[in-house]
Amino acid sequence: MPGSYQNQKAGDLNFLKRLNLSAILETVRRAPGVTRADIATQAQLTKATVGTAVQSLLNQGWLKEGELQKSSGGRPGRALHLNDDHYYLLGAEVGVHGLRLVACAPSGQVLETQHEPFPCTTPDTTAASLGELLRQFTHRTSLQHRDSLGIGVALPGTIATDEAVLRRAPNLGWHDVRFMELLRPHLPEATGVWLMDNEAKAAAFGELYFRTGAIPESLLYVSAGTGIGSGLAEGRHLPLLTRGVQGLAGEIGHTVLQPGGLYCHCGNRGCAETLVSGWSIRATLGIDEKDDLINRLTPRLQEPMVVHTLRRAGEALGMLLLNLHHTQNPAEIVLGGSLTRLGPLFLDPALTYFEAHQHRLLGTAQRVSLRVIEDSTFVAARGAAAQVLARAIHDQALPQATHGSS
Amino acid sequence: MPGSYQNQKAGDLNFLKRLNLSAILETVRRAPGVTRADIATQAQLTKATVGTAVQSLLNQGWLKEGELQKSSGGRPGRALHLNDDHYYLLGAEVGVHGLRLVACAPSGQVLETQHEPFPCTTPDTTAASLGELLRQFTHRTSLQHRDSLGIGVALPGTIATDEAVLRRAPNLGWHDVRFMELLRPHLPEATGVWLMDNEAKAAAFGELYFRTGAIPESLLYVSAGTGIGSGLAEGRHLPLLTRGVQGLAGEIGHTVLQPGGLYCHCGNRGCAETLVSGWSIRATLGIDEKDDLINRLTPRLQEPMVVHTLRRAGEALGMLLLNLHHTQNPAEIVLGGSLTRLGPLFLDPALTYFEAHQHRLLGTAQRVSLRVIEDSTFVAARGAAAQVLARAIHDQALPQATHGSS
DNA sequence: GGAAGTAAGTTCAATCTGTTTACTTATTCG
DNA sequence: CGAATAAGTAAACAGATTGAACTTACTTCC
Structure with a gap:
């Protein structure tokens, strides 16, 4: 053979x-x-x-x-x-500064949320804490009389196509972690679909999948936070995600935007993250890693240095969005992540640059819709829940009802 | 409803x-x-x-x-x-400097080729000439006793997902052309699958589809010629191509590589094409559009100006490949197009840059294979033929045999 | 050399799926 | 109120895959 x-x-x-x-x-x-x-x-x-x-x-x-x-x-x-009253989906996000939990109805409606500040620590400790939080979470009254279809976890790192192992999460300091295997012992009674994915990819999937009516052909989610990443979901049939062999697809933070520019923590020079990311803004303006970036920056929005830094970062983001438009050409771009809360000083230069340059290749005929999500706290967790639903519907046998229903 | x-x-x-x-x-x-x-x-x-x-x-x-x-x-x-003796596939490429024809067996084996110099002209004239060439071509003896499964045409421009209309082909000076409709009257007796696609996407598809044994999970074809473009094929089931809503996916020639750099013909500044493309090299070294770039350059490979220009272009290509690696993360990259014939002065800097920077994000564990095709004359045309085969196998009813067979 | 063992490929009744056709149900229009 | 229209259901039908039994063909071992 x-x-x-x-x-x-x-x-x-x-x-x-x-x-x-x-x-x-x-x-x-x-x-x-x-x-x-x-x-x-x-x-x-x-x-x-x-x-x-x-x-x-x-x-x-x-x-x-x-x-x-x-x-x-x-x-x-x-x-x-x-039937929005019979099943529910669990989604969670492990972030640099906290854990986020979401329970969704099959329609995508959010039933319960929880945002728990949590420091960066080891995979084991995180899994134990997340497991305990999820256990308590599922005892909330709105979930008591429903059946769970499974759990999806979003993480800030690269995950290869098999989805079983987190290759690298530089901002968490993790690498080669089989997170779902660590989580399972803490939730022995949980059944159904178990999966994990990169946070930007999960978010992209959710934004496309939990939408009714005319859905865009493809959707790019750009997550601007401590680092910067993106996920591309395509919706021809069931939404598919572009992952890349090593899960590196969408790692736009390390595309070179400025040859010979500043050194990036990845070792290259002029990466997008050296221009637009939580850590580069902190570094430029001298804000400690432990402080909340937005809180520290809000009172300083008059300082010329701050204005200048945010504008430069915004312009770099606009350029990055344009490059993504040309390499991926999604029908819709959604911008999320904690940096969107920096407001117009940061966002306007990005939107302006993108608007001004996007139609050069195609004339003025079509434009790509670019939407900004101000509060994207639970977007990735909800996206992971969406992936659970898609998996339940498509990949495996449909479960039988256990709670009574009409 | x-x-x-x-x-x-x-x-x-x-x-x-x-x-x-x-x-x-x-x-x-x-x-x-x-x-x-x-x-x-x-x-x-x-x-x-x-x-x-x-x-x-x-x-x-x-x-x-x-x-x-x-x-x-x-x-x-x-x-x-x-059965390689019963059916065959026709592929053609409309290029800036000529028409290329290929006939393939179902295994991908090339049965016949033809390379016809042909100047840039109107869509109608091109369709008429291509139709006539194809008609003669199908009368060659090796094709006489086979049935055609259809015709695929590769073109240097953007084609939207429906594949029916060529939106823009700047190097040909065409826009909004329904090329297959123009071609059909000239080949009234031809049946089977009719399709057209962007040349880099067709090439990517063919390189992935016409391969036996272990096939890579995804393959990125980068076409460096007069312009520069790319196509990403994914092979989980049948190969799928990333197209983008407006067919703009892979238009890497117009990603910004050098903010504030030279003006590009698209109107933006610092596009990749201003650094690495047939036209930018011609402009820098003063070579006329009508002359063959390689022929004119070969005797001048000692000139410092030429060496410098090719090295700079090569480095830019390396950077571009790295950015593609990070945004698309293909399992394999194939580099083709007429510029590969420029040789090591151009290619070495690109490969060196890519090799040196590609594993920064993942450690030294895995590397992406990068292959250069020296003579890519018929790669896109063969890729279009591959698409015909895929379509014949998957999308539609399998045709009945008309020529006798065992 | 012959018998036993193993695996490839075929045959055919059984099972399961979607379709066809005819029918019932429920509403609108004249 | 009756005819027309469309939604939904029931039963017979057509078809594709299956499972078990069977045939074929080669290897191994005595």
Whole structure:
């Protein structure tokens, strides 16, 4: 037999059925209120197939029936919605300065949040603390009568495609950590999907996946915080993430923006992070790592030095966004991370630069929408929860209901 | 009914059968010489299913049986190969200085080539000439007794996801051209798959798709010629290309490498193309657009000015490759385009820079393989042919054989 | 040389899936 | 109120994969 080669996807009748159940579920998720007839035309299935599939999804607690639609000359259809009261998803983010927890309904609605200041420490200690927090978290009343579909954890570092091991997280000082294996002993009773991902990639995924109606073809999330990273999600079918072999895709902080510029902690010169990042701003303005950057900076926004530093950082961000536009060409760019709270002194130069230069290659025809999230505290954690939902819907057998449902 | 939303993929039994036929065909394609039993374990299908599917692929002329395998204690398996004598693929490239034609067997083997000098002219004139060339080309004896699966055309410009219209090709001076519609009247008898794509993306696809054995997870093709562009192909299942909404993904020529640098023809300053591209080298060294760059430069390789220019361009290319490594993180980088013929004076600085800086973020553990193609004349055209094959195998019903076959 | 063992490939009834066709239900329009 | 229209359901049908039994073909061992 010849050497190793990848599996090709093939399937049996069971696979086909699960595929169709997933497709129906995704259709309802993306367009709440569709009827069985709508689904049949959308998904290219017959009414009969859709009918039986929907019935089984109703029994499993994934869907619920809604109001009768307006009739257009015949029997009115029955609206279908995700059953937001039966399952929930857990998302967490391990950040440099704290742990963040989120519980989401399948629609993406946030049910519970928790933001716990927590210092950088070892993987084991962090896993123990996060496990304890999650255990308490799941006892909150709004989650008591729901079933968990799984747990997703977002981390500030590079994760290879298999998603099992965190290769490097320079800002945490970690490398080669199998974080989910460390977490599991602390949550022995938890079942369902377990996964981890880079924080910017998780955020990108969530921003694309938890959206109804017309979804953009692709979405780039740029996370500007202590470091700077990005994630690209593509939404043709189920959202896919561009990861790169070593999980390095989107490590835009270390692209060279200024040949021969300042030395970066990575050893190269002129990296984007030397111009725009939490640590470079701190270094320039002499702000200690332990202090909150925004709090220390807010009273100093009149100082010429601060204004100048923020403007230069903003312009560099604009240039970075333009380069990303040209290399990735996403349909939509979302800017988040703690630095967005620095306000217009930082953001305006970035937006202005990007606006002024983005259409040079294509004329004025189309522009890319660029959205800034002011408070992105829970965006990555919610994105990790979104990944759990996607995995539950697509990759594995749909779980049976255990809590009573209609 | 709620607003527009995308189709979700669902399917019937026919879809499942085609999926399995495709999976089997891909398995044989990637690992020539597999037996039915190998396929069954690889593709997770039963021997019975594989047996009938293989029989139908043999009848259709896609596969042929080979020698008996060595026995390992039982009945030996019968090797299966792609039938390279039944179908062929046509690929063409419209370049700034000429038209290139390729005919490939399903294995990727090049059957015929043709390189025709052709000046930049209007889309209509080009389509007429290409059509005539293709017609003559298909009458060559090696193609006489084969069936064509379709035609793919590679072009130096941006093409949006639907692939139907060439948005902009600055080096040709074209914009918003439906090239395949212009070509069709000149080849009325041609059937099968018709497609066009950007030349770097087509090349990336071909380099990944026409490979047997262990294929890299992703491959980035960088095309350095008159302009500079790139294409990223990912090979988890069928190779997918990163295109971007406006087809701008991979337009690396216009990423800013040197803030405040020279003005680029796109209107911005310090674009990569101002440092490394056919036109910037011509401008710096005063070489006319109509002359062949390599021919004019070869006798001048001793001049300090030439040496300096090529070294600077090479260094910029190295920096660009590093930035691509960080934003895309492909498993393999392939460097092609006419500038690779400039030799070590240009290439060495690029490779040296890339080698020296690539592992700063991940330690010395893994390195990305970087391969240079010296003669990339037919790479893009062959890539377009590869796309035709992929489309024929995956997207549509497998055609019936018309020429007699075993 | 022959019998036993092992593995590849085939045959065919059984099972499971989506489809087709006919039917029931529920609303609008005249 | 009846005809028309459209949503949803039920039962027979068509088809693809499966599983078990079978045939084929080679190796190994006595």
